[in-house]
Amino acid sequence: MGIFFHGRPQGIQGSLDFRQCFLHRIARFPVPEEVVFNLGFRSGGAHRKTAAVRQIYENHFFRRNRIAFRIHHVALGKVPDAADGYAVHFRGRIGGIGSGKGGDFLGWVSLPGRIGSEELEVVEACARSLASLADVIVVIGIGGSYLGTKAVYEAMNDSFQLLRKKQDRPLLLFAGQNLSEDYLSELLAAVKPYRIAAIVISKSGTTTEPAVAFRLIKEEIESRYGKAEASKRIVAVTDAKRGALRTLATQEGYATFVIPDNVGGRYSVLTPVGLLPLAAAGVRIDELVRGAQDMEKATGTDVPFERNPSALYAAARTALYRKGCKIEILGSYDPKLLYVAEWWKQLYGESEGKEGKGIFPASVTL
Numbered sequence: 001m002g003i004f005f006h007g008r009p010q011g012i013q014g015s016l017d018f019r020q021c022f023l024h025r026i027a028r029f030p031v032p033e034e035v036v037f038n039l040g041f042r043s044g045g046a047h048r049k050t051a052a053v054r055q056i057y058e059n060h061f062f063r064r065n066r067i068a069f070r071i072h073h074v075a076l077g078k079v080p081d082a083a084d085g086y087a088v089h090f091r092g093r094i095g096g097i098g099s100g101k102g103g104d105f106l107g108w109v110s111l112p113g114r115i116g117s118e119e120l121e122v123v124e125a126c127a128r129s130l131a132s133l134a135d136v137i138v139v140i141g142i143g144g145s146y147l148g149t150k151a152v153y154e155a156m157n158d159s160f161q162l163l164r165k166k167q168d169r170p171l172l173l174f175a176g177q178n179l180s181e182d183y184l185s186e187l188l189a190a191v192k193p194y195r196i197a198a199i200v201i202s203k204s205g206t207t208t209e210p211a212v213a214f215r216l217i218k219e220e221i222e223s224r225y226g227k228a229e230a231s232k233r234i235v236a237v238t239d240a241k242r243g244a245l246r247t248l249a250t251q252e253g254y255a256t257f258v259i260p261d262n263v264g265g266r267y268s269v270l271t272p273v274g275l276l277p278l279a280a281a282g283v284r285i286d287e288l289v290r291g292a293q294d295m296e297k298a299t300g301t302d303v304p305f306e307r308n309p310s311a312l313y314a315a316a317r318t319a320l321y322r323k324g325c326k327i328e329i330l331g332s333y334d335p336k337l338l339y340v341a342e343w344w345k346q347l348y349g350e351s352e353g354k355e356g357k358g359i360f361p362a363s364v365t366l
Contacts (some may be wrong), residue, residue, distance in 0.1 A: 101354075107262030111270055112292035120286055123272055126235060126255055127279035131170050133233055134197035138187070138217050139277045140176040141201035142209045144346065145237075148269030149277050150174060151343040155336045156283055169282035170197075175217060176210030184216055196221060197233040199277050203259050205238060205245025227252070237272050266346050321359055330363045338365055 130137055139149060153172055158164070161171065175187060198221060200214045222230045236249040240258045249256045257272035259265075268274060270292055279285045297303075299310035306312075317328070328348070330341050341363035352358035 105262055105264045107260055108264070108267035108270070110296065111260075111263060111267075112289060112296045115270065115289050115293075117286075120275070120289065123257070123275050123285065124279050126257075127276055129255075130197045130199070130233070130235065130280045131282075133195060134170050135167065135194040136173055136191050136196050137170045137277060137280050138173050138175050138191070138196060138198045139201070140198060140210050140214050140217060141174075141273070142177045142207060144265030144268050145201040145210070145273050146174055146177045147339065147343040147346055148266070149274040151339040152269060152274065152278055152283065152288070153281060154339045157281070159336060170280055172277055172281045176200075176213035179209055179212065184213060188216065188220055191220075196224075197235075199235050199237065199280075200245065201237040201259075201273050202243075202245050203239045203265075204243045205248065206243070235276065237276065266343075266350060317359065325359075327360045327362060330361065332363070332365050335365055341365070 139146070141149075149172075161167070173187060173191070175184065196217075198214070198217045200210065200217075202210050202214075205211065218230070218234065221233055225233065231253040234252070235255045235257070236245050237257045237259060238245040238249065240246075240261075246256070248254075257276060259268060259273060260271055263271055265273070270289060275285045275289075278288070299308055303311075305315075330344050332338065332341055345361040345363055348359065348361040353360075
């Protein structure tokens, strides 16, 4: 995948290859007017889909002097002293996570390291139960409760799975991300021949789009199997104590998982919001989490600025933004990454687009 900044003639270009949606390594820096981030996405058979997650950042992230100079060469001009000053400025701020507005929603930053094997076992047990009951699992959610899971599922799944004569795991279908009556009608008609289950994701249970979709899917499941059996086929991911969905889940006896209070929806893919449906679809969530844990270490506050890809990326974006570059384009050469790009736009657009500030995120599949 590639990142391009626009707005001024002098910009930064990156070619990003994803390996199982996690960054792999920084490889080469060929020309003086650009910085190239070369990472590496591999698709293929199921045996290859998660093994690469553990191979994250096997080399040094950056060739220390060259990358620091290249970023500042582009962003600040050919002034080494200014570049050094900018690097020092960011080095001093790496440890300041959580001190600004919205700091109480930054639980996702350290989330991977807090995920234990017991938590994963509970998720996987529920996923196995759903998978044993259903050919199709309808995942009901909107925004971050939809896009993150969709991004990982599309990136790691066989693009032509629907054409395979043998389905060895449930298919995930998504609902609640729109109010299209055609979409919901066609979905309900399409799943008629199949055994179905549902995962409904909503903190409050009152968001219009998922609430409408859930009522229809719930009615379909109950009409087929009865209320008692339906309670085994519906799982709710919601608030720990309050909300309409929590109340309903308690009344109906649904299995439930909690959306952490300090993790915003768009960052929730490594909570049961994403892990449960992905596990039910056959994704090795233990390997997925292990890759995320490696990335947490690679971008930690104890990693020097010159070797910290997160800090360097932030420094480059900030410098370019201050020079007038206001549009960032994420380009992919693999259609499997279409929804990774859609998710990326949500992450950056909704997180940074505040108070009339922020870089406009766009994407393209080449």
